[in-house]
Amino acid sequence: MKADDLLPIGELARRTGLSVSAIRFYEEKGLVEAWRTEGNQRRFPRSDIRRLSFILIAQQLGLSLGEIEEALSSLPENRTPNARDWAKISKMIRNELDGQIAQLERMRDNLDGCIGCGCLSLKKCALYNPMDEAAQEGPGPRILQA
Numbered sequence: 001m002k003a004d005d006l007l008p009i010g011e012l013a014r015r016t017g018l019s020v021s022a023i024r025f026y027e028e029k030g031l032v033e034a035w036r037t038e039g040n041q042r043r044f045p046r047s048d049i050r051r052l053s054f055i056l057i058a059q060q061l062g063l064s065l066g067e068i069e070e071a072l073s074s075l076p077e078n079r080t081p082n083a084r085d086w087a088k089i090s091k092m093i094r095n096e097l098d099g100q101i102a103q104l105e106r107m108r109d110n111l112d113g114c115i116g117c118g119c120l121s122l123k124k125c126a127l128y129n130p131m132d133e134a135a136q137e138g139p140g141p142r143i144l145q146a
């Protein structure tokens with residue numbers, strides 16, 4: 001990698017709008033990786049501008065750091081990600097968001113059943129257990145009743 005392609009952390013902060021401490025945090029989490037100069041100063045590849053922008057957007061979309069890390073792990077390490085790489089990641093995020101939307105829709109539908117009830121029963125209220133597939137069929141021990 002050419003020296004021109006490496007940025008000091010302050011420059012990366014300026015280019016992304018992030019604080020230096022935020023970049024260090026992402027580095028600590030392994031989402032970006034700095035090279036070290038002989039004087040032990042951090043240098044980041046220029047491609048980390050897009051990588052950090054992606055992290056911010058993904059966080060705004062509600063992805064966890066673990067999910068973001070998984071998505072970023074599919075990016076090439078030795079070259080700048082291209083449009084096809086980002087398209088692949090976008091598809092992964094879309095699938096993740098589709099899952100979240102489906103879960104929110106189930107919770108909304110369960111909420112409809114709870115409006116006017118208000119019991120908030122740990123045993124029967126589907127809002128406490130939105131991933132419970134059996135709860136979709138109504139309250140009570142649906143599997144035992146089948």
Ligand code: FES
Pocket residue numbers: 113114115117118119120121124125126127139
């Ligand atoms: S509040 Fe009664 S079932 Fe949810």
